[in-house]
Amino acid sequence: MAEPTPALPDRLIAHLDMDAFYASVELLRYPELQGLPVVVGGRRAHTPQLRPDGTREFFKLADYTGRGVVTTSTYAARALGVFSAMGLMKAALRAPQAILLPADFDSYRHYSRLFKAAVREIAPVIEDRGIDEIYIDLTDVPGAREPVGHDPLGGVRAVAREIKNSVQSATGLTCSIGVTPNKLLSKIASELDKPDGLTLVTMADLPTRIWPLPVRRINGIGPKAGEKLDGLGIHTIGELAAAPQELLQQHFGPGYSAWLHQAAWGLDDRPVVTHSEPVSISRETTFERDLHARRDRPELSRIFTALCEQLASDLQRKGYLGRTIGIKLRFEGFRTVTRDLTLDEPVQDAAAIRHAAGLCLKRVDLSQRLRLLGVRVGKLSRPGEIEPPRRGRAGGAGKVEDLRPAPENLSLFG
Numbered sequence: 247m248a249e250p251t252p253a254l255p256d257r258l259i260a261h262l263d264m265d266a267f268y269a270s271v272e273l274l275r276y277p278e279l280q281g282l283p284v285v286v287g288g289r290r291a292h293t294p295q296l297r298p299d300g301t302r303e304f305f306k307l308a309d310y311t312g313r314g315v316v317t318t319s320t321y322a323a324r325a326l327g328v329f330s331a332m333g334l335m336k337a338a339l340r341a342p343q344a345i346l347l348p349a350d351f352d353s354y355r356h357y358s359r360l361f362k363a364a365v366r367e368i369a370p371v372i373e374d375r376g377i378d379e380i381y382i383d384l385t386d387v388p389g390a391r392e393p394v395g396h397d398p399l400g401g402v403r404a405v406a407r408e409i410k411n412s413v414q415s416a417t418g419l420t421c422s423i424g425v426t427p428n429k430l431l432s433k434i435a436s437e438l439d440k441p442d443g444l445t446l447v448t449m450a451d452l453p454t455r456i457w458p459l460p461v462r463r464i465n466g467i468g469p470k471a472g473e474k475l476d477g478l479g480i481h482t483i484g485e486l487a488a489a490p491q492e493l494l495q496q497h498f499g500p501g502y503s504a505w506l507h508q509a510a511w512g513l514d515d516r517p518v519v520t521h522s523e524p525v526s527i528s529r530e531t532t533f534e535r536d537l538h539a540r541r542d543r544p545e546l547s548r549i550f551t552a553l554c555e556q557l558a559s560d561l562q563r564k565g566y567l568g569r570t571i572g573i574k575l576r577f578e579g580f581r582t583v584t585r586d587l588t589l590d591e592p593v594q595d596a597a598a599i600r601h602a603a604g605l606c607l608k609r610v611d612l613s614q615r616l617r618l619l620g621v622r623v624g625k626l627s628r629p630g631e632i633e634p635p636r637r638g639r640a641g642g643a644g645k646v647e648d649l650r651p652a653p654e655n656l657s658l659f660g
């Protein structure tokens with residue numbers, strides 16, 4: 247064992263993010279699309295058709311009409327300017343030759359479980375951050391703190407490479423990993439050399455690798471704060487690090503401005519949290535065309551029931567009951583309204599969810615047409631378990647709007 251070296255930080259934290267995740271899973275199924283611009287975001291109607299000669303006929307983005315959005319795209323499509331959340335019709339203008347594929351969430355969940363299990367065999371301290379990303383605490387992984395030759399980070403680099411290899415052999419997919427002293431920097435670092443990246447950043451690298459980046463790369467600086475900082479002439483993380491504290495405090499309040507300053511200096515002591523229960527589980531759908539509560543009642547009612555059934559099956563599969571049932575409605579013009587109510591006893595079945603969600607619906611004015619409908623179950627518990635205490639707002643009163651008298655929706659689709 248070599249002498250302890252000052253270059254090695256106290257903690258070695260990794261952030262792993264799968265590359266073009268949904269699109270890459272689709273390429274496993276359709277390897278002939280490797281290297282081509284491919285967009286995930288279609289509906290079932292866009293499923294490739296098998297020709298008599300055994301080849302497949304894919305749906306060209308140029309032939310798309312509708313209001314769907316890009317869920318994700320391959321790097322070849324990104325090179326043509328097609329990114330997540332872009333309208334498919336707009337994407338078709340940029341990349342008419344791109345292939346459109348429907349999303350298959352069951353597959354993505356399957357590969358998500360596979361890659362996480364592969365990582366866990368090497369490094370068990372994992373924080374699940376969603377379908378395609380995790381934090382990993384490598385501090386106590388054997389070998390991670392061993393230097394290799396004169397490189398104090400040689401050990402951790404080898405462990406990270408082993409994780410990448412293991413994910414690749416378990417799934418056939420590539421990922422990008424950032425390794426730094428904390429979660430905040432690792433989240434930034436994993437993006438720096440995407441796809442198939444392995445990026446190590448130490449505090450000494452802060453000025454060269456982190457400070458030139460735009461402030462929005464910091465997880466926790468959203469569009470609003472980003473715009474405000476822009477207005478103050480603070481565009482890069484380095485400019486944020488150099489900004490006078492008083493200036494930040496004037497515009498952001500004491501708590502957030504202190505955090506901004508720390509973040510810009512690469513400081514973050516949040517632990518990697520290995521076990522977390524979901525706060526809520528939801529399902530939602532955007533309609534092909536806007537629907538009206540009265541005129542499109544049968545269709546809306548069918549969609550509403552189907553969402554509740556999917557949600558019930560999610561709950562049952564994951565082993566949860568829930569006591570708060572909520573709905574989300576988005577109207578034409580994008581106004582979004584939520585309502586929820588809390589039941590005396592937790593439920594798990596579709597009929598009970600449908601009933602409670604129907605009661606929520608009756609508290610919404612449905613005169614405008616709808617573009618999205620969602621159903622959510624919160625205050626989750628396991629069967630036979632006492633509800634875990636949670637911080638946050640109590641009761642099911644929802645937003646202030648809830649206090650208005652209920653309009654006459656009893657006869658509508660709820």
Ligand code: DCP
Pocket residue numbers: 263264265266267268269317318319330331378440441
């Ligand atoms: N996703 C989504 N809606 C978005 C963005 C992403 O449904 N607005 C889905 C599709 C992605 C997955 O989540 O495949 C992971 O999101 P990422 O932001 O990690 O995007 P990718 O993995 O697709 O690409 P990257 O290589 O940039 O990580």
Ligand code: MG
Pocket residue numbers: 263264265266267378
């Ligand atoms: Mg990803």
